Amino acid sequence: MLSWVHVITPIVAQGFRAAALPAPDGCKVTNAQIRQGPASIESAVDEVLAAPGVIDAAIMAEADGAQAIVIDCMLDPGLDAAREAVSIPVIGCGEEAMRAAGAPFAVVTVLQRQERAFGDLARKYGFADLMTGTIGIGVPVLALETDRANAVAATIKGSEKAVSGGAEVIIFGCTGMLGFADEVSAALDAIKVIDPLPNAIAAAHIAAQSGKKTNKLVYPAPDAKSVVGFSEWSALDALMRGRSDG
Numbered sequence: 266m267l268s269w270v271h272v273i274t275p276i277v278a279q280g281f282r283a284a285a286l287p288a289p290d291g292c293k294v295t296n297a298q299i300r301q302g303p304a305s306i307e308s309a310v311d312e313v314l315a316a317p318g319v320i321d322a323a324i325m326a327e328a329d330g331a332q333a334i335v336i337d338c339m340l341d342p343g344l345d346a347a348r349e350a351v352s353i354p355v356i357g358c359g360e361e362a363m364r365a366a367g368a369p370f371a372v373v374t375v376l377q378r379q380e381r382a383f384g385d386l387a388r389k390y391g392f393a394d395l396m397t398g399t400i401g402i403g404v405p406v407l408a409l410e411t412d413r414a415n416a417v418a419a420t421i422k423g424s425e426k427a428v429s430g431g432a433e434v435i436i437f438g439c440t441g442m443l444g445f446a447d448e449v450s451a452a453l454d455a456i457k458v459i460d461p462l463p464n465a466i467a468a469a470h471i472a473a474q475s476g477k478k479t480n481k482l483v484y485p486a487p488d489a490k491s492v493v494g495f496s497e498w499s500a501l502d503a504l505m506r507g508r509s510d511g
Contacts, residue, residue, distance in 0.1 A: 268473035270466055271331035272296040273322045275315040275338050278304045278407055281441070282337070287463045292470040295331070297322060301497055305406035307376055312342040317498045319343030320350050324500035327351040332473035335465045339374070339438050340382055348484035350504055354472040355479065358440055358461040359383075361468050363392040365459055366434045370395055371427030373420060374438020375409070377401030383438060397431045399438065400424075409441035420445050421452045428453060437461055 270292055274282050277298060288294040299318025303311040320343055323334050333354040336344055341357035348355045363370070363386070370392075372383045380399040387396040402419035409416045420442060424435045434457045437445065446460040489507025496502055 266474075267291055267293055268470050269293045269295070269330065269332045270335060270469040270473060271326040271329075271333070272335045272337050272462075272466065273319055273326070274298045275302060275319050275336060275342050276305050276406075277302050281407070281410070284443075287466060289467050289470045291474070292466070294466060296337070306338050306340055306342060307379065307406060309382065312340055312382075316343035316346060317495065317501055320346050320504075321498040321501040323347040323351050323355060324504060327353050328500070333469035333477075335462070335469050337440050337462060339372075339436075339440060339461055340379070341386065345484065348479050349487055350501070352478050352481065354469060354477050356465045356469045356472065358465040359386050360390050361465045362436045362459045362461040363387060363390050363396075365464055366392070366395060366436060366457075368395065368433040368457070369397050369431055370434040370436050370459075371397045371424075371430065371432035372399045372436050372438040373423040373427055374399060374401055375404055375406050375441070377403075379438060398427065400427050406439055406441050409439065416442070417445050417448050421449050424449050424453055424456075424458070428456060433457070434459065 272286055282296055286294050286296055299322055302315040302318040306315055326334055335356045339359045341359040344357040383399045387393045400423040402423040404416045404419050427435055436459045440462040443462050446458040450458045492505045
């Protein structure tokens, strides 16, 4: 039976996901950006600004019939909150990529400023002992598609540095690096490279096919309470007020 995975891209930059996303056999993949939030996610402030839109989009996707959700960002903005808000599986690209590594790995990402964030995620998810480091390539998120050749070259250079530092697996630290894996792996003598978005979609497809649900003992829905200033996020606002009309 065809599964339905919905990918939430937690930014508002127009045209960022212009190409069709990879879909496993037997899986329908849909994608939408959040309606309010940052142009890109490169800081903790960006993560916080994106989270309300992620939660709102997750609630609407479940209401529309999606069977699993992927948050299209390696920093997993709003991941735990989205799991509280819905019952269908919510897959974080960062968490799933680290789980898939299975060997010492490095995160090769856009900017070095994200080193702390990825270290925090590795500790949270229980993979700190496998993580050899974070390498920033000096190319911001929104330049990954507009200057692809330079971005791929910088990713290869950063990956070579990561391998020399002990990494046996390269994890791309930005889902904007979608499609870089073949070139990077070829340049590094076929080292394992995890392209996080296809990896997360595949995991979401398996979860959807199995009928998996979010463990609400671990991620219980929030208690209803008064909130102010979230009317633009209608589904989130309704959730927090204890209504079902979002």
